[in-house]
Amino acid sequence: MGSLGAANAEFCLDVFKEISYDHTIENIFFSPLGLLSALAVVLFGARGESASQMEKVLHLNELTRTSNSSNTRCEEDTGVHSHIQALLSEITKTSHSQIHMASGMYAEETRPFLPKYLDCIEQLYKLKPENVDFKNNLEEARTQINAWIENKTKGEIKDLLLPNSLTSSDQLVLVNAISFKGTWKYAFRKDQTTAMPFRLDESQSKLVQMMRLQGHFQLGSVKEPRVKVLEMPDTEDHLSMVIVLPGEDIGLGQVTREITYEKLKNWIDPTNMKDTAVVLHLPQLRLDGYHDDLTSILAALGMTEVFDPSRANLSGITAGGGLKVSKIIHKATLEVTESDSEFTLTNQTNQVENHEIFKVDHPFLFFILHKETKIILFCGRVFNP
Numbered sequence: 001m002g003s004l005g006a007a008n009a010e011f012c013l014d015v016f017k018e019i020s021y022d023h024t025i026e027n028i029f030f031s032p033l034g035l036l037s038a039l040a041v042v043l044f045g046a047r048g049e050s051a052s053q054m055e056k057v058l059h060l061n062e063l064t065r066t067s068n069s070s071n072t073r074c075e076e077d078t079g080v081h082s083h084i085q086a087l088l089s090e091i092t093k094t095s096h097s098q099i100h101m102a103s104g105m106y107a108e109e110t111r112p113f114l115p116k117y118l119d120c121i122e123q124l125y126k127l128k129p130e131n132v133d134f135k136n137n138l139e140e141a142r143t144q145i146n147a148w149i150e151n152k153t154k155g156e157i158k159d160l161l162l163p164n165s166l167t168s169s170d171q172l173v174l175v176n177a178i179s180f181k182g183t184w185k186y187a188f189r190k191d192q193t194t195a196m197p198f199r200l201d202e203s204q205s206k207l208v209q210m211m212r213l214q215g216h217f218q219l220g221s222v223k224e225p226r227v228k229v230l231e232m233p234d235t236e237d238h239l240s241m242v243i244v245l246p247g248e249d250i251g252l253g254q255v256t257r258e259i260t261y262e263k264l265k266n267w268i269d270p271t272n273m274k275d276t277a278v279v280l281h282l283p284q285l286r287l288d289g290y291h292d293d294l295t296s297i298l299a300a301l302g303m304t305e306v307f308d309p310s311r312a313n314l315s316g317i318t319a320g321g322g323l324k325v326s327k328i329i330h331k332a333t334l335e336v337t338e339s340d341s342e343f344t345l346t347n348q349t350n351q352v353e354n355h356e357i358f359k360v361d362h363p364f365l366f367f368i369l370h371k372e373t374k375i376i377l378f379c380g381r382v383f384n385p
Contacts, residue, residue, distance in 0.1 A: 004083055005374040007059035008032055009261045010365075012376045014057070018297045019150045020256050020381070025201075028381040029289030031101075031332040033091070033176045038176040039298075040084050041125055042306060042325060044074075045117050047319030050305040057303040074120035077217070091370050091377065094238040099377070102152030103176040104130040106145060108171050111318045134170045142166055149177045156181075160331055162354045165292060170326040172314075179333045180368060180378060182241065185233045187339035188282075192373055198283055199362040206351035208283040208385050211338060214355060215282065218273040225258050227248050229267045230278065230358050237371065241336070243266055243282070243367040252363040256381065259365070268369075277355040283385035285336040294328040332378060334368075 012032035019028055032253050038059065043054045055061040060080055074081070091099070105121075107113065109131040121127050132141040142161045147158045156179035166173065188211040196210035218231040226247035233240045244267070246255050266272060291297075305311045309324040317323065368378040 010059040029287040034178040050313040100153040219276040220272040281359040
């Protein structure tokens with residue numbers, strides 16, 4: 001993984017584990033790429049210890065010291081922001097049909113943005129921070145933000161902000177919404193889907209719509225902890241879904257506790273993965289990860305100053321001081337189901353011989369990766385599909 005890929009993966013797993021502490025047996029789904037794109041616009045205007053904490057939590061501190069800025073006009077850009085922007089642009093270009101993302105920054109209208117900040121953020125991130133009237137027109141602000149998110153995600157994510165999501169005391173609100181609908185190299189077909197049991201825990205199971213397909217996949221196994229890893233490529237070979245399936249005697253909790261960036265990197269390394277004939281059984285997945293405020297998660301990881309009005313230094317965003325980030329609202333949706341297209345390329349018609357069975361019939365982890373950069377776009381844990 002490249003240096004930004006490493007930073008993204010470290011941040012992803014930190015957030016995942018922090019969310020897991022309070023949600024031990026629930027589905028978890030979020031986009032570390034979406035969070036990075038939202039937080040980067042704050043980082044650009046953060047100064048002093050506020051900026052240092054953000055860089056450390058985002059694992060950009062090493063990257064910051066080794067990058068050279070190509071942008072003299074926005075000199076606060078140490079190269080990190082140009083790098084992130086190039087990455088977002090590449091991912092958007094290669095996966096536009098599968099991924100729709102919107103990030104927004106909204107400040108109370110009495111806290112106007114600095115003109116230079118607006119120019120640089122629009123130049124680097126194609127984003128226009130907005131001032132809204134949180135104090136007097138809360139519902140109008142909510143409606144405005146929801147309409148913008150719905151438009152940017154092409155209708156995939158509606159009503160991001162629920163009633164009472166915002167308060168009249170909010171100063172600076174970050175929103176990020178991102179949706180994914182996978183189109184796979186080997187298409188799942190509806191006539192192959194059957195009801196099968198999915199084991200929720202040692203004593204309970206439920207019937208799920210279990211999809212089935214056969215083809216050649218990258219497949220690997222790990223001895224400690226005992227897991228199998230399968231990589232499922234998309235139709236254009238830009239993205240892939242990496243499924244981490246614990247062995248029958250290994251709980252998902254153990255894998256959650258033990259997984260690290262180094263381990264994940266080794267698990268999906270070509271030396272561990274082999275091209276294998278596989279019959280894959282995977283439940284239909286429709287996941288909706290809604291996080292109404294991630295400030296407490298990020299604070300627990302060490303990003304505290306930007307949320308504290310007496311300590312936050314966001315002097316590169318607005319003049320006057322005292323501005324803090326009030327809320328970070330994130331929603332990620334995912335759909336992995338059968339193909340509706342009659343034209344999707346599929347190698348299912350040929351029976352694969354000497355195949356392995358990869359049956360995802362108990363709780364598992366998965367990651368959606370951008371294959372070229374190894375950036376983690378989405379991270380999920382499924383206890384109950």
